[in-house]
Amino acid sequence: MNEDSTVIIVFAHGSALPEANREVARLAEEVSRQARCPARCAFLELAQPDLGAAVAAAVAAGARRIVVIPYFLTMGVHMRRDLPRLLAEQQARFPAVDLRAAQSLEGYSGMAQALLDRVEEALSDKEILGGDSNFPDIRSREKDR
Structure with a gap:
C-alpha cells in the first residue's frame, strides 16, 4: 500500500474487557506493519478511541x-x-478527506479456512472445550461469578 497520506482504521465493536480491546490495537499494529502505512484502532462503544477521535487523530x-x-x-x-451514520458524520466534519469503508468480513473467501484452522488447533489440543475450557481467562472469570 505505502501511500504517504493514507491511514487505516480497524473499527471494532469494543468490549468492557480491556484485554479484548488491546487485541484490536495489536491487530491494528500488525495491519500497519504489513500495509506499510499507519493504522490505528477505533471502537463503536465500550472503549476508546471512538471512530470520531480516531479520524480526527489521523487527519x-x-x-x-x-x-x-x-x-x-x-x-x-x-x-x-x-x-454509515458515523462515516457520514466524519465526512461532513472533514470534507477534504477521502473517507472510505471496506467490507466487513462477511463473505470473505478466507473465512472458512480461518475457521478450519481453529478447528485443527482445537483438535490437536489435549484439553476439551467444555467443563475444562481451554480458555483460561474464561475459566477464571466464570469462577468469579
Missing part, C-alpha cells in the same frame, strides 16, 4: 485518505446502520 497527523476496515463478521445492524 491531525496528515491523512488525506482514511480507510475504515470493520472488524465485524457479518453485515448486522452496526454495519448497516451505525457505521
Whole structure:
C-alpha cells in the first residue's frame, strides 16, 4: 500500500474487557506493519478511541485518505446502520478527506479456512472445550461469578 497520506482504521465493536480491546490495537499494529502505512484502532462503544477521535487523530497527523476496515463478521445492524451514520458524520466534519469503508468480513473467501484452522488447533489440543475450557481467562472469570 505505502501511500504517504493514507491511514487505516480497524473499527471494532469494543468490549468492557480491556484485554479484548488491546487485541484490536495489536491487530491494528500488525495491519500497519504489513500495509506499510499507519493504522490505528477505533471502537463503536465500550472503549476508546471512538471512530470520531480516531479520524480526527489521523487527519491531525496528515491523512488525506482514511480507510475504515470493520472488524465485524457479518453485515448486522452496526454495519448497516451505525457505521454509515458515523462515516457520514466524519465526512461532513472533514470534507477534504477521502473517507472510505471496506467490507466487513462477511463473505470473505478466507473465512472458512480461518475457521478450519481453529478447528485443527482445537483438535490437536489435549484439553476439551467444555467443563475444562481451554480458555483460561474464561475459566477464571466464570469462577468469579
